[in-house]
Amino acid sequence: MKKIKYYYNTNTLRYEKLESPLRVKLLRIFGFIAAALVTAALISYFAFQFVGSPNEKLLRMQNAGLRDNYRDLDDQLQELEKQLKELEKRDNNVYRAIFEANPIPDSARAKELEMEQEMRTVTSMNNNQLYASINQTINTLRSRIKAQQGSYKEIDELIRNKEQLLAHTPAIQPVSNQDLSRIASGFGYRIDPVYKTPKMHAGLDFAAPQGTPIYATANGTVSLAGNAGNGYGNHVIINHGYGYETLYGHMVRVKARVGQQVKRGEVIGWVGSTGKSTGPHCHYEVHKNGNKIDPVYFFYNDLSPEQFDRLLKQAAASNQSFD
Structure with a gap:
């Protein structure tokens, strides 16, 4: 029930409605609405300023999680960067040096990212920028x-070629000479056994x-x-x-045949x-x-350093050759 108000009218000396x-x-209604709106706005401002809405809290948590994840990824990328630098250094200074190959110039590899600068700017990046930065680094x-x-594929080819080169480089004595007693005449000028004059002897004679x-x-x-009738x-x-x-000369019988593929240590004839x-x-x-x-410098595969030194002295002796 609506409450009715009265007032005392001094002119009529009566209570009137x-x-x-x-x-x-209308002014009262407008004032009330205006006051309510202002109050609500003030409450919302202070609430969002210091407390935050549930969505904002969720977004802030997600954003903080993304930044933590980015820092973890950045640490991993820096570790990968360090490992890759070590591989590149080892590639240029060790592997390619062994095979006498030119190092890969730095321009052939992608330029390094400035990781420290990225860490300084990451706090001002939004999610899209963070993604772009990580993607660029990757x-x-x-x-x-x-x-x-x-580069490693090229080195692998160099290794295979080096293996082939080593397999095709003379590296053992042509006859069994374990006690090193069969060197009869060395490389250089020796007395010709027929003409008795000094003559260049272009090989080693193994008496057997x-x-x-x-x-x-x-x-x-x-x-x-x-x-071939050439002596x-x-x-x-x-x-x-x-x-x-x-060349292997003066055989009593030849086993090898022209065009035959032979391996190191395979018998090709007899003294x-x-x-x-x-x-x-x-x-x-x-x-x-x-x-x-x-040839004395091509026996490194089956001689110790001491044996090789002894063989060098025997081969250097000035004597008469067998041919």
């Missing part, structure tokens, strides 16, 4: 890893009983097998590739005294790019 004009009623690492993989096996000193292809008698020449060639020879022996020569070089 109090009625407010419409204008006053793409850079992928580029460098791809370049490094290409007739029929002693003669071995190929490296892998290669037989290019000559037989007697070597029955002899074998093996082309090893990479500029190397070896004899055919051709210009004064006794059973194996005349052994090593050629490099067509030049005759001292």
Whole structure:
């Protein structure tokens, strides 16, 4: 029930019913609404300023989680960066140095990111910027890893080529000589056994009983097998590739055949005294790019340093050759 208000009218000396004009009623309603809106706005402002809405709290938590995750990823990327730098350094300074290959220039690898600068600016980045930064770092690492993989592939080829080179390089003595007693004449000027004058002796003479096996000193292809009438008698020449060639002279019998692929240590014939020879022996020569070089430096595969030093002294002795 609506409450009715009265007031005392001094003019009529009577109590009369109090009625407010419409204008006053409207002003009261407007004032109330305005006060309510202002109060609500103030409450909302202070609430959102210091407390925050549930959505804002959730977004802030998610944003903080993203930044923590980014820092974790950034730490991992820096660790990967450090490991990749070590691989690149080892690649240039160790692996390629071993195989005498040119190092990869830095321009061939992707430029490094300035990680410290990124860490200083990360706090001002939004999520899209954080994503772009991480994506750029990952793409850079992928580029460098791809370049490094290409480098290791090239090194792998160098290793295979090096293995082939080592297998095709003369590295053992052509006859069994464990006690080092069979070097009869070395490389250099020696007394010719027939003409008794100094003459260049372009190989090593290994004195051995007739029929002693003669071995190929490296892998290669037989290019000559037989007697060519040049003083070597029955002899074998093996082309090893990479500029190397070896000759084995004065055999009593030849086993190898022209065009045959031989392996290091394979028997290619037997010691004899055919051709210009004064006794059973194996005349052994090593050629490099067509030049005759001292074979004594190609026995590193089956001699200790002490044995090699002893062999050098025997080969350097000035004496008469067998051919």
